[in-house]
Amino acid sequence: MSTSFQEHYPWTGRPLIASAAMGGYAGPALATAVSRAGGIGFIGALRDVAILDQQLTSAKASLQNDDLKVASESTLPIGVGFLLFATPLDDASVVIGRHKPAIIWLACPAQEQDFGTWSKAMKKVSPSSRIWIQVASVSVALRVVSTCSPDVLVMQSSDAGGHGPFPGAGIVSLVPETRDALNRGGFSEIGVFAAGGMSDGRGVAAALACGADGVVMGTLFLASKEVELPAxxxxxxxxxxxxxxxxxxxxxxxxxxxxxxxxxxxxxxxxxxxxxxxxxxxxxxxxxxxxxxxxxxxxxxxxxxxxxxxxxxxxxxIGLVTEVKTAGEIVTECRDLARLCLQKAIKCL
Amino acid sequence: MSTSFQEHYPWTGRPLIASAAMGGYAGPALATAVSRAGGIGFIGALRDVAILDQQLTSAKASLQNDDLKVASESTLPIGVGFLLFATPLDDASVVIGRHKPAIIWLACPAQEQDFGTWSKAMKKVSPSSRIWIQVASVSVALRVVSTCSPDVLVMQSSDAGGHGPFPGAGIVSLVPETRDALNRGGFSEIGVFAAGGMSDGRGVAAALACGADGVVMGTLFLASKEVELPAxxxxxxxxxxxxxxxxxxxxxxxxxxxxxxxxxxxxxxxxxxxxxxxxxxxxxxxxxxxxxxxxxxxxxxxxxxxxxxxxxxxxxxIGLVTEVKTAGEIVTECRDLARLCLQKAIKCL
Structure with a gap:
């Protein structure tokens, strides 16, 4: 990963922690709270992008006095995640063109080539938005980076909650092998984020130790005060x-x-x-x-x-998720604990 | 884990890396080479313990000029792993009593209580041998430590090659949750080793970062010069x-x-x-x-x-295993790379 990577997300702190784009659960309250804490907050879009339009309007209003630093003045310091197979691209393009989130996260296409179609369409309506692409294997990762130009690959492990392609691997094998394959293929500038199974700062530390540039967490944020839950x-x-x-x-x-x-x-x-x-x-x-x-x-x-x-x-x-906290507390605590864990691991050597 | 933990294995270096007790693959050549490099080498026993008897005789002969420091003079600085469901306990007891490996690793019982029966029987014939018990979930881990007194729990993740109970989790959730549960239950002195999915120093670093006291690797040693392969x-x-x-x-x-x-x-x-x-x-x-x-x-x-x-x-x-090396090189390289990865991860914060 290039050292300038974090410049694309100038409001963030280290280590980079993103909240997963959980459609129906991750709305504007969660996304803005995570970004406000120096993480990368995502809204998970549903099929009906009219809802996303309202959510982004609400997020923008919520963030207007926060003065979070963005790489391009036209972008919002949060991301939006789409399930490609379920979302009409034209509708999504209109909403993205209107709100310009800093990141557009593409997941679960009906066919792999939809990643390319979507990447192009999104860059067209919002050139300053960064593209993140979620995959679950090294092979798909390599094919995707050849045809799209994502800023980040979200490597989803078999431990992840919610949907993904089956079967898969844990992050300790998935992340290092993907990093090697990207570097060999001339894609060393692409970031690798680990997703799945990490529910506190220890998981974050593990992901960083095996080479991830950042971490996506979902389940932990289901215990945040800001998440939207059905009951x-x-x-x-x-x-x-x-x-x-x-x-x-x-x-x-x-x-x-x-x-x-x-x-x-x-x-x-x-x-x-x-x-x-x-x-x-x-x-x-x-x-x-x-x-x-x-x-x-x-x-x-x-x-x-x-x-x-x-x-x-x-x-x-899920077993590590035992308390309700604000998303801001979650981000800060994960970050602090990750740092401590790495220091402790080195001290034990 | 108590700070005196490594005293039980005084020939080892840090981080602690064990080669998995792969029955039919991990014989005396591999086990002794790993221990000689400061790791913890295991022989994987098969149903016919007469073979194990020969293997331990051979390991002892091989190690006699090495002067590896052991905690008890009567023990051999390697371990033996048993598949409990497949092994006659009486036969195993005779061989263990005769050779006294430093560690006896118990895995795959027909019924969970066999862990207790075996632990007691092994301690009886070789009181200085340490007991390691392999499980794949937090619940079983907690039940096992209440009835046995293992020195180490080998937490086998869903990424592991070879046999294990299905389903399971990756080490990033399994290791931290087990550590918490052990500490809460008053078992903080029991070591937790991560197993499954780690095939180079990056995986080792990840395991240490999320709280493992050591790492077991199997697949990587299938590419060692000393492993026994059928073709x-x-x-x-x-x-x-x-x-x-x-x-x-x-x-x-x-x-x-x-x-x-x-x-x-x-x-x-x-x-x-x-x-x-x-x-x-x-x-x-x-x-x-x-x-x-x-x-x-x-x-x-x-x-x-x-x-x-x-x-x-x-x-x-498996995708990270691309070269044949000696087991000694594998141990040393994993250790060096793990250290580098932890240092690099901290530097990036």
Whole structure:
């Protein structure tokens, strides 16, 4: 990564911590709070970009007295993440052209070449915006950088909560191998951000130690005060669930609870392995899983209650998430702890 | 972890790097070379402990002029790893009582309580040997330390090559959460070693940064000069396979190639996703997968050739393994690089 990398995000501090663009959860309150703390806050766009338009208007208003330093005066010091397969590009272009977020994060295309189409379209309507592209393997990373010119590759590990291509690897193998491949291919200026499984400053320290230029965290921000959640039971489940390797699972069933999945078949998602998942795994037919979910969804807890019939997207680091904090506290604490961990690790040598 | 931890392994240097007890691959040549370089070398025992007896005799002879410092004069400065479900405890006790390796690593019991039975039996025949126990979740870790008194928990991540319980998590969530749980439970003196996905000094640095007391590496040592391999094509496959998150896979099919699996159902294994795996995944029946394997196994390459019909156990870090080196070089290089990575990560803050 070039030493000037952070110049593109001049409001940020080190280490670079981004909040994941969790569609439906990461709105303007979370994104602006993270950026205000010197992190990189993202809004996760949904299919209906009219909502994103409102969210960006709200973010802009919220940030207008903050005086966060941006690389280009026309950009907002937050990012927007899109799920490409689900989003009409033309609609997205209009909104991005209007609001010009500092970063546009592209994820989950229906076909790999959509990364190129989107990168070009976004640069056209907002030339100062930086492009981040999320992938989950070294091979796709190499193909993508050859056709697009992303500023950052978000390397999503198999530990990540929410959606991604299956199968995958943890960051300790994914990040170093990607870095080597990029350097060999002449792409050393592209940043590599680690995503998935990191839920406190120790994970951040680990990511930096194995060569990441920054870290994306999602699950931890589900416990932030600013995140948007569908029910209070959602957060209660996040806080009380431990041992994410066995209490969460990757499965396509989470996308079929309310009917046919609209996700392309190469994606699944990691969520809490609740009653719907357990039923499905033990042989209950999908129709019956859906029936049981539909009944639970009518309750006040909307299916997020005790037995967890709804999808609570979360990564394997969920067990480290035990307290509600402001996003600003989360960013600052992760940063401080990461620094301490690196110092301590060196001292022990 | 107590500061006196390394006193139990006085021949070692820092950071602590152990070679995995890969049964059939990690013999006396590898174990002694790793320990000689200041690492912790393990022999992986097979069901027939008469072989282990010979291996330990050979290791002892090999080490007799090395003068590696041991904590107890009666112990050998290497370890032995057992697959509990497959090994007759009485036979193992006789061999351990005779050779007294410094460490006995217990993995893969048929039932969790076997960890306790084995720990007691091993301490009885070799009181100075330290017990390491391999688990893959925080919950099992906590149960095991309450009943056994291991010196070290080997926390095996989902990235690990070879066998383990499925599902699991990467080290960045598994190691910190385990450390917290141990400390809260009053087990802060127990060491936590990270295993799985780390294939060079960057992975080692990451493990240390997130709180591991040491690191176990397996796949990387498959490229060591001292490892025992069934065919030259095995190593060629290890060296040329990239992108381990998608080019390896966890599956129970690898244990069924030569007939019914003798592994308990809660275990599967990560291996190169070769032709047998691909056939099975695409719907080819297990009998036909076995037939095709049987034909390939009769070739000079024993099924390890180009299309990979045999099981080549390897972790998600396989893409970082590109060169054959001595085990001593591997240990030294990992250590040096880990130190550099930690220093570099701090400098970038």
């Amino acid at each position: 209070k039971e959602f957060r209660e489940a996040i806080l009380k669930t431990n041992d994410g390797g066995i209490s969460t699972a990757r499965s396509a069933v989470f996308d079929q609870l309310a009917g046919k999945s609209f996700w392309p078949s190469e994606y699944d998602g990691r969520a809490i392995a609740g009653a719907s998942y357990k039923d499905f795994r033990s042989g209950v037919g999908i129709e019956e899983v859906q029936n049981r979910y539909a009944i639970a969804a009518k309750e006040a807890h909307k299916g997020f209650g005790e037995e967890v019939r709804a999808a609570i997207w979360a990564g394997s680091g | 030259k094509e095995f190593r060629e496959a290890i060296l040329k396979t990239n992108d381990g998150g998608i080019s390896t896979a966890r599956s129970a099919v690898f244990d069924q190639l030569a007939g019914k699996s003798f592994w308990p159902s809660e275990y599967d294994g990560r291996a190169i996703a070769g032709a047998s795996y691909k056939d099975f995944r695409s719907g080819v029946g297990i009998e036909e997968v076995q037939n095709r394997y049987a034909i390939a196994a009769k070739e000079a390459h024993k099924g390890f050739g180009e299309e990979v019909r045999a099981a080549i156990w390897a972790g998600s870090g």
